[in-house]
Amino acid sequence: MSSRALYAILALWLAFPAATWAQDNDPEASPIWQKVRADLFAGAAIAPGDSVVLLETPKRAEDAAIVPVAIRAKFPQTSGRYIQKLWLIIDNNPSPIAAVFQLSPESGRADIETRIRVEQYTYVRAIAMTNDGKLYMASNYVKASGGCSAPASKDAETAKANLGKMRIRVDEALVADRPARAQLMISHPNDSGLAMDQITRTYAMPHFVRSIEVRHDGKLIMSADVDFSISENPNFRFYFLPGSGGELDVKAVDNKDLEFTASMRLDSSRIGASIAR
């Protein structure tokens, strides 16, 4: 055996800290979750999500700064029974409450897809509150790290120039009473302020979108209170009932109180897209 291989094997002995094996067995045991749960839900019971809400995440993220997550409802939104509120929680992020969504029967489906930053190995949770006030939770363990304290952009100049640009896209041919999927893209660094400048030892000011509201003919489809746990260039897919067409309006506000709006007219036959500032 070469001396190099011997070095390397010894290196292995020395290199793996015990923490590598600390793992993901019990979602309830997370101390941060205990605290978040007490703050948000007091003593309320939370049932397993099985029949109500499903959470899709990668087990291991390709890029901790853009981890795709999907929250999917197990039943359609009707005025009789619907998911009214969804919390997206990332236990081990600097700010664990990543998003709080409000939905309505006009949403059609309470499915939401977005992308998150993950700072360290963590449970991610989706908690749904149905219109009868009951709570349900789905949770997954996600292996990713460094997503929050990584600097926002690979191309900071371009990001600055495009701040606040929005795109709305509706994918499918619209049918009045069938939930249609829409995508909202917001060009924004969504900066966490957690990347330290090693020379000045200072942090950049956080700059992130804090609220989003989508209305269809004035009726609430989705609103979201969010923070920098949402990835750069926040991106949401959600559903709405197109009815007889009309206007889809989006308003986003960031933590510097900059307000961005966009709207899209829904022709009954055509799918169009709008770009607005």
Add this chain to the structure above:
Amino acid sequence: MTSADAGDFVPVVRTVHRASSWWLLAACGAIALPLGAWAHTLRLPALAVENPAPGVYVHYGVEEEMTPLNAGDIANLSFVVGQKCVAVIDTGGTLAVGRALRAAVRRATPLPICYVINTHLHPDHVFGNQAFVRDRPQFVGHVHLADSMRRRGPNYLRALMRDLGSVAVGTTLVLPTHGVAGIERLDLGSRILTVRAWPTAHTDTDLTVFDEKSGTLFLGDLGFVDHIPVVDGNLRGFIAALGELKTIPAQRAIPGHGRADAWPSAIIAEERYLVQLRHDVRAAIVAGVPLAQAIESVECEDADHWLLIDQFHRRNVSAAYAELEWE
């Protein structure tokens, strides 16, 4: 210079170096484990280098991710010797590898090291810099390199310590002292290196080096051979850069990873992979396929050809998607 840089201590691994049996190795390990805090920088023998042209030396790193086993020796590291002095091109993924590279330089020539060039900010190319601080060279990089290393370096260092543990002990960030915008010429004494900074491609800090005397083109990670290309900057910029690089009449090329045979045919496979990636991800976006599904469904072009597909292809899809959806 730090005391850890003196390199004259006798670490426990030296004992192991002489050991010939497994039980001795295990015994050393058992003693060393509880003494983790006492660990010194790993000591490696001088790196093996090839000498493809007079004055040009290349060490080919293993085509793997960084692990304690390879100690961060995964990128190709080179040096060029002029009449007056030496330029080192990339320094490896740990202080230990940087020192082993420096030892290889010292075996090849007694001339001083006047330039240490980093082809971009990734850990496997810059984390050996500290081994050369004692030579007081100019540390040369892309004009964006200092800023990018300041912003991303601390995360890289954290990940390095997490993944390599004591193998990475002593490794620090050493920033460039000179930033290149456009094209500059570095004189090694009767030998000129042309250093060129590129718009955002593999990263936002890509630099290539051309040795006019031997016609050797050092591609950094604009060049991937066998190792699957990695997109951490701008896919469209990467494809554009390759198109331009191919027109350079070089005698040979040294990619950042893998071994190039003929130039410019050595980077044709890389270009084909990136063009296919752009095509497939665009198609997914147009079809309304969401990011999570695109990561699963966009297949790797010529999958038999590439190493490390599992580690990088899906990440490339993710990066390409986030870029191209704004087209």
